[in-house]
Amino acid sequence: MATETLEFTIYPDGRVVETVKGVRGKQCTELTAEIEGKLGNMTHRQETDEHYQTVENQSAQQQWESWGET
Template sequence: MSLTTIKYTIKPDGNVEEEVQGVVGHACQRITKSIEDEVGDVVSRDHLASFFVTDSNPTETNIQNLEEEDWRGCCNSWECAI
């Protein structure tokens, strides 16, 4: 498992830029959703190349999702079911 880093940059115009490193696919949106919901409206998204990486082992990813949901204490998505 790689280290996940979320970097926030506050721009001079007051907008906040968010960059997620260490994850592939749609996991970046899943892990930042609760933060984005609290901060405000998402004005735009620019996806890095890692966002478009497809999963070569869906069972392993589902197990990882279950472990992450368990760590948070609940399963709020269909993605966490095997």
């Protein structure tokens, strides 16, 4: 299973860029909702390919990855 990572980049002008890795589907939005609310107005959201993967795809991906393990 992939490692779930939240990365925050804070710029001198106050902008905060949040990057989420290893979280598939709508779980990403649910995971970050509380902190986004505390950070203030969100001006832009860009979903990654992982955002569009479904739970079924995630299960298939986990199976595929486990087949490669010895």
